[in-house]
Amino acid sequence: MSAKEIITAGCYHIPVLLSETTDGLDIHEGGRYIDATFGGGGHSREILRRLNGTGHLYGFDQDADAATNVPQDAANFTFVHSNFQYLEHWMRFYGEEGVDGILADLGVSSHHFDDEHRGFSFRFDAPLDMRMNRKGGMTAADVLNTYDEAALSKIFTLYGELKNGRRLANAVTKQRGAREYRMVNDLLETARPIIGTAREKKDMAKLFQALRIEVNHEMEVLENMLCAALRVLKPGGRLSILTYHSLEDRMVKNFMRSGNIEGKVEVDFYGNRLSPLQPVGNKPIVPSEEEQQRNPRSRSAKLRVAVKV
Ligand SMILES: C[S@@+](CC[C@H](N)C(=O)[O-])C[C@H]1O[C@@H](n2cnc3c(N)ncnc32)[C@H](O)[C@@H]1O
Missing domain, CATH: 3.40.50.150 (Vaccinia Virus protein VP39)
Known part of the structure; x- marks a missing residue:
């Protein structure tokens, strides 16, 4: 829709x-x-x-x-x-x-989660945007492509309350050396092997929440x-x-x-x-x-x- x-x-x-x-x-x-x-x-x-x-x-x-x-x-x-x-x-x-x-x-x-074009939800392969105000500011892709490992780790651990925040941050910085983050599926590919299947939905939601909190300050x-x-x-x-x-x-x-x-x-x-x-x-x-x-x-x-x- x-x-x-x-x-x-x-x-x-x-x-x-x-x-x-x-x-x-x-x-x-x-x-x-x-x-x-x-x-x-x-x-x-x-x-x-x-x-x-x-x-x-x-x-x-x-x-x-x-x-x-x-x-x-x-x-x-x-x-x-x-x-x-x-x-x-x-x-x-x-x-x-x-x-x-x-x-x-x-x-x-x-509305944000249900809009398949804005990148708030891991249900749709949209551009990694996540800005509530699309007039300016960094997108989620910008955060993933430019923040250093320590900053990403802090965001995932603090805002997402993710136990494996450090491992995720390490995987993101390694992955982006080969290819920039652009779409939701790019992030899912990196995060899935670390998050695993048992808590996939809950932890993906936390990861997306963490990025959204950072993007929108x-x-x-x-x-x-x-x-x-x-x-x-x-x-x-x-x-x-x-x-x-x-x-x-x-x-x-x-x-x-x-x-x-x-x-x-x-x-x-x-x-x-x-x-x-x-x-x-x-x-x-x-x-x-x-x-x-x-x-x-x-x-x-x-x-x-x-x-x-
Ligand atoms: C949870 S929804 C509010 C829903 C509303 N109470 C209702 O009954 O429909 C939060 C809304 O606040 C907006 N919002 C979030 N942070 C904001 C901010 N810092 N300044 C202005 N609007 C913001 C979002 O764009 C979103 O539309």
Whole structure:
């Protein structure tokens, strides 16, 4: 199915923890909100429904394909085709003095995995691209062809949590001496003998996830977005964030308890905590068994919510 067919077939993306993530924003009519990851617009449509024609919602997405999902009948919605790390600049541009809530549903959408031309999935032999924003930046092929072995090893081990990350990095650097990486099958040929058959699907998914995180600088832009969110939220404003792997979950968890990604909580002279955010609940919310069955993509999801103090 082509990107266009997927979009018109209406299966761009099934929203994860739809009610819970939107509940996290504690929406009130007249409020101003940001959906930092618009995608198929599932969460945005739910926010707009609860706004009931009042207030305003800004929907960010760095992938131009997402614009196809913009609701045509909502005067209180603005689509912002940009990386969410720039949300503070955009709010200044639109004259917003502070928002009541920011939602982020991190990573890529089903649309990315299902598009057979973009290289996000090992199911299709596409060019090794993996950029959410195709206007610029390095592709996955560039990463594989130019990074040294130590850098590749770090990416595979850290972002992919792959036990054999070092061996994979070594095999990639050896292989590219003979032939450049261009297509998904080039990478599969290198990785298959190392990964083996027992865990092939799981580990290939991790390898592709690792490359995607690097190509899109996902950890760096998440940190920038969290810091910007803190400046853009009004006191009492809500942050509601869905993560899908342990690295991003740790960053969000630390940030929500301390206001920094290291998770270091400052205390005043009397030992009182000085965090700018107050987490809602002690544990993340995870999808029910029923949701995980219905929407396998939701399986690794964790929802964390915090209120700006
Ligand atoms: C998991 S999907 C969101 C799905 C959405 N909640 C829905 O209900 O359809 C993530 C979306 O965020 C976009 N995205 C990811 N990182 C981004 C970033 N740094 N800046 C802007 N958009 C980003 C992706 O292109 C993708 O469309």
